[in-house]
Amino acid sequence: MKRPxxxxxxxxxAFTIVAAIEFRTxxxxFGVDLTIEMYYAVAAGIIVAVLGALIALPKKETATTSNA
Incomplete structure (x- = not known):
């Protein structure tokens, strides 16, 4: 998979940030009550992890592909 x-x-x-905010809703x-400080700290960590994973992807495909 190439890096976008x-x-x-x-x-x-942008979509990850919106999803993280709406996930608290x-x-x-479902009746799960979390403190806002704890929730946003965990959500920020997840967003940073997603961003880090995207940046860690290689820029080019490493596998050889055949053009048909």
Missing amino acids: GPTGIAMIL LLGM
Whole structure:
């Protein structure tokens, strides 16, 4: 899998931030109550991990592909 460009990384990061914020609402619907400080600390860690994983991907494909 190739690493996405800067625009792709920005789009993925934007959707990840929205999903992290809305996940707290979903937890509240199921009765799970977390303190906001703890939740946002964990959510920020997950977002940083996603961003780090995206940046760690290689820029080019390493496997040989045949053009048919």
